[in-house]
Amino acid sequence: MYKLKTALEKERIKLFFPHFSPDIHTITRIEPSACRVACPAGVQVKAYIGLIIAGKFEEALELIKKDNPLPGICGRVCTHPCESECNRRKVDEAVAICALKRFAADWELKKQIKRNKPIKRTRKEKIAIIGSGPAGLTCANDLIRKGYGVTIFEKLPFPGGMLTAGIPAYRLPRDVINKEIEAIIDLGVELKTNIEVGKDITFGELKKKGYKAFFIAIGAHMGLKLNVPGEGEYKGFIDCIDFLMSVNSGNHKKPGRKVIIIGGGNSAVDSSRTALRLGCDEVYIVYRRSRKEMPANVSEIEEAEKEGVKIRYLAAPVRILGENGKVTGMECIKMRLGEPDASGRRRPLPLEGTEFIIEADTIIPAISQKPDLSFLPKGHKFKLTKWDTFEVDPVTFATNKPGFFSGGDAVLGPSTVIDAIAHGHFAAHSIDRYLSHKDIKKGISKPQPVREWGFGLEIEDEIPIKRTSIPKLPIKKRLKTFDEVDLCFTEEQAIAEAKRCLRCGHCIECQECVSGCSRRLVMLSFPHKGIEEIGRSPEFILRVPANPNKLPFDERTNDMVITWKDEKERKHTLTLTLEPITCFVDPNMCRGCGKCEEVCLYDAIFLRSTKDGILVSEINETLCKGCGTCVAVCKTGAIKARHFTEKRVEQMIESCLHSE
Amino acid sequence: MEKKHEGFKPKIIAFACHWCGVGKNEINAIEDFPDFRLIKLMCSGRINTSLILRTFEKGADGVIVFGCPEDKCHYNFGNRNAEEESQIIKEMIKLLGIEQERFILELDFFSEDDKLDSVVNGFVEGIKKLGPSPIT
Numbered sequence: 189m190y191k192l193k194t195a196l197e198k199e200r201i202k203l204f205f206p207h208f209s210p211d212i213h214t215i216t217r218i219e220p221s222a223c224r225v226a227c228p229a230g231v232q233v234k235a236y237i238g239l240i241i242a243g244k245f246e247e248a249l250e251l252i253k254k255d256n257p258l259p260g261i262c263g264r265v266c267t268h269p270c271e272s273e274c275n276r277r278k279v280d281e282a283v284a285i286c287a288l289k290r291f292a293a294d295w296e297l298k299k300q301i302k303r304n305k306p307i308k309r310t311r312k313e314k315i316a317i318i319g320s321g322p323a324g325l326t327c328a329n330d331l332i333r334k335g336y337g338v339t340i341f342e343k344l345p346f347p348g349g350m351l352t353a354g355i356p357a358y359r360l361p362r363d364v365i366n367k368e369i370e371a372i373i374d375l376g377v378e379l380k381t382n383i384e385v386g387k388d389i390t391f392g393e394l395k396k397k398g399y400k401a402f403f404i405a406i407g408a409h410m411g412l413k414l415n416v417p418g419e420g421e422y423k424g425f426i427d428c429i430d431f432l433m434s435v436n437s438g439n440h441k442k443p444g445r446k447v448i449i450i451g452g453g454n455s456a457v458d459s460s461r462t463a464l465r466l467g468c469d470e471v472y473i474v475y476r477r478s479r480k481e482m483p484a485n486v487s488e489i490e491e492a493e494k495e496g497v498k499i500r501y502l503a504a505p506v507r508i509l510g511e512n513g514k515v516t517g518m519e520c521i522k523m524r525l526g527e528p529d530a531s532g533r534r535r536p537l538p539l540e541g542t543e544f545i546i547e548a549d550t551i552i553p554a555i556s557q558k559p560d561l562s563f564l565p566k567g568h569k570f571k572l573t574k575w576d577t578f579e580v581d582p583v584t585f586a587t588n589k590p591g592f593f594s595g596g597d598a599v600l601g602p603s604t605v606i607d608a609i610a611h612g613h614f615a616a617h618s619i620d621r622y623l624s625h626k627d628i629k630k631g632i633s634k635p636q637p638v639r640e641w642g643f644g645l646e647i648e649d650e651i652p653i654k655r656t657s658i659p660k661l662p663i664k665k666r667l668k669t670f671d672e673v674d675l676c677f678t679e680e681q682a683i684a685e686a687k688r689c690l691r692c693g694h695c696i697e698c699q700e701c702v703s704g705c706s707r708r709l710v711m712l713s714f715p716h717k718g719i720e721e722i723g724r725s726p727e728f729i730l731r732v733p734a735n736p737n738k739l740p741f742d743e744r745t746n747d748m749v750i751t752w753k754d755e756k757e758r759k760h761t762l763t764l765t766l767e768p769i770t771c772f773v774d775p776n777m778c779r780g781c782g783k784c785e786e787v788c789l790y791d792a793i794f795l796r797s798t799k800d801g802i803l804v805s806e807i808n809e810t811l812c813k814g815c816g817t818c819v820a821v822c823k824t825g826a827i828k829a830r831h832f833t834e835k836r837v838e839q840m841i842e843s844c845l846h847s848e
Numbered sequence: 849m850e851k852k853h854e855g856f857k858p859k860i861i862a863f864a865c866h867w868c869g870v871g872k873n874e875i876n877a878i879e880d881f882p883d884f885r886l887i888k889l890m891c892s893g894r895i896n897t898s899l900i901l902r903t904f905e906k907g908a909d910g911v912i913v914f915g916c917p918e919d920k921c922h923y924n925f926g927n928r929n930a931e932e933e934s935q936i937i938k939e940m941i942k943l944l945g946i947e948q949e950r951f952i953l954e955l956d957f958f959s960e961d962d963k964l965d966s967v968v969n970g971f972v973e974g975i976k977k978l979g980p981s982p983i984t
């Protein structure tokens with residue numbers, strides 16, 4: 189806007205002559221902000237941060253929940269790709285987006301806001317969801333809200349998948365998981381634990397029971413083999429998932445005195461910190477690349493080191509050593525980094541003759557996992573990848589078998605919670621379209637790749653503000669318990685941190701204007717035809733008459749009545765009808781030449797063919813700014829402007845000169 | 849001469865194009881320039897002799913028209929039209945005995961920050977000196 193900033197600074201922006209400028213104010217996003225595009229589930233980051241600044245914590249959480257039904261969980265364990273793209277990094281450090289999300293979620297937990305009510309069933313179809321991890325839960329949440337009947341089948345005695353079975357409680361307290369799962373179940377989802385689909389009940393039986401579509405979200409729980417001699421031969425060799433699952437089911441016996449963990453992901457770091465808490469004396473992590481390549485969350489690695497985990501970088505196992513059927517140690521070899529491989533990470537290469545031995549009585553491999561496919565019947569026709577994951581369409585998440593969809597770790601291999609959530613959303617969308625007999629490919633847009641973001645930000649002018657560090661439980665208090673390590677921001681901290689957001693792309697998209705306007709004068713529009721839900725955002729249009737409070741405005745008739753007194757104290761009134769600043773078409777005059785469509789700068793005009801097959805132009809009044817260019821080009825005079833008519837201008841002059 | 853017009857509050861009509869700095873941002877001139885009355889038009893090119901003459905006839909003491917700078921007109925040539933028109937208007941009001949200073953066309957005021965203030969203040973001062981319009 190032309191020097192708007194200067195004007196704003198001088199605070200001259202006030203409506204001059206309120207009763208004469210009903211107007212459309214348009215807020216157009218420049219682009220969806222980088223954080224939002226980076227989020228696989230498209231969470232409206234900028235918007236909830238804006239709401240936190242305003243102290244509207246409940247509204248902030250509502251907004252998060254639209255795209256992410258597990259905010260408290262993600263607020264704690266998410267890998268936050270949003271923070272990696274944050275434009276604030278060009279000034280100092282990224283905004284602590286993840287911790288802010290947690291703040292909003294915890295705020296509700298503390299307040300004990302009402303429980304969800306069951307959603308009314310409007311569709312007769314039932315859907316079976318296999319696996320109650322984040323992917324399954326999200327899909328169930330979306331489908332139940334669309335009115336379907338939804339049942340989740342879970343092999344384990346408790347729901348949550350890796351959230352409950354894998355991630356330790358000091359990172360993700362169980363009551364947080366339970367509350368968020370409860371909120372989804374409360375909507376009317378049926379949860380059946382202790383049932384392994386494929387063994388306890390077959391797909392055929394489920395189909396007979398009336399399930400019309402299936403979402404396979406079984407995660408990836410089977411540990412990969414190290415492929416070294418001695419593997420699995422001795423007691424004291426436990427796969428990390430088995431180890432974590434047993435601890436998380438309540439078995440707090442320490443596995444041994446000296447523990448080696450192999451791997452560099454979250455599961456390796458979690459295993460190490462869990463082992464420390466169980467009372468193991470020495471805990472090593474052996475990782476074959478350097479710290480920079482380690483896939484676990486950086487803060488996790490730092491905390492593990494502070495707590496006393498020793499990490500051997502650039503080392504790989506060669507042989508598991510054992511005596512009398514028990515593990516005694518592991519032979520390792522030093523590595524160096526070679527050329528980058530297909531994944532872009534540098535390939536580790538062994539350095540001959542550098543073997544060394546670490547003594548240990550327990551070895552926990554945590555290198556990677558793949559889906560456990562033993563539940564599939566023999567001769568199943570599913571297309572699989574060479575990593576034993578399901579091959580699906582990248583946008584619809586449909587498998588090769590009609591009616592079967594899959595997502596989460598079952599498709600990606602060990603991945604992240606937020607990816608699983610995103611897959612859940614996409615799959616739910618496809619399942620809905622599948623059951624409605626619509627083309628499932630239509631209407632889904634993959635998030636656009638991150639572009640070079642301009643946003644008109646003046647990065648150089650920004651003053652660096654230190655990122656609020658997340659409060660933590662003191663180390664001494666941590667080590668004997670599974671109490672949560674990361675603590676929550678206070679209200680002041682959260683607001684201060686939220687204020688660091690640069691709000692790239694102007695409008696923060698919080699949509700509060702729409703719900704807040706009692707006169708329903710503000711609206712959103714979707715100008716680009718064809719964009720559908722899935723968290724992708726509309727264009728924002730506010731249609732606000734200048735300062736509605738001050739208008740002598742009669743709502744029923746759309747008239748404004750202005751009164752004034754002349755010198756002789758005679759009262760005069762003048763009635764003005766408020767025309768919106770838009771143009772309109774007289775369809776009887778239009779001959780469909782399309783000139784107007786060509787010249788319209790706001791995509792507000794389009795040609796539509798009537799029942800009789802005649803083309804007539806039509807104006808989308810929400811988009812029209814009434815500039816009148818179309819009026820000028822219209823040869824037949826079919827388009828006219830509603831506003832600034834001769835008569836109206838004259839009325840205005842009159843009233844200007846007489847009102848006081 | 850100045851004494852003569854003491855306490856005189858001029859009635860000034862400002863026409864502002866919808867897209868220019870004044871119209872678009874709806875700059876509040878009431879506080880800064882209490883004698884102003886703003887009327888928006890779609891483009892400064894919408895003014896014509898009859899409109900301005902009507903305004904004077906109805907009792908305005910001065911008329912100022914705001915529009916977009918040179919090449920910024922939303923319709924390309926609207927402000928050029930306004931400029932041509934303003935020449936004619938000036939001639940016309942002179943013929944009718946209205947001082948030429950009572951009408952100005954102001955394009956491109958935002959390129960210098962304080963120009964708006966000085967132009968408007970100067971204009972208002974000028975009108976105050978001239979006193980009420982001779983035809984009211």
Ligand SMILES: Cc1cc2nc3c(=O)[nH]c(=O)nc-3n(C[C@H](O)[C@H](O)[C@H](O)COP(=O)(O)OP(=O)(O)OC[C@H]3O[C@@H](n4cnc5c(N)ncnc54)[C@H](O)[C@@H]3O)c2cc1C
Pocket residue numbers: 265266267318319320321322323324341342343344347348349350351354355356383384385386405406407408432454455456458459485563595596597598602603604605606608
């Ligand atoms: C130790 C550890 C730490 C992690 N830390 C993080 C982290 O910090 N941040 C992050 O983003 N991600 C983390 N992850 C990854 C994250 O937990 C997973 O990516 C995510 O849970 C995958 O979700 P999902 O729904 O695809 O599968 P899962 O969560 O694995 O859920 C699958 C569910 O399906 C059930 N199931 C399997 N087969 C059947 C069957 N035949 N019938 C019925 N039920 C079945 C399983 O029991 C399980 O409950 C971590 C993973 C682990 C193991």
Ligand code: FES
Pocket residue numbers: 865866867868890891892893915916920921922923924926927
């Ligand atoms: S649009 Fe402002 S002068 Fe024409």
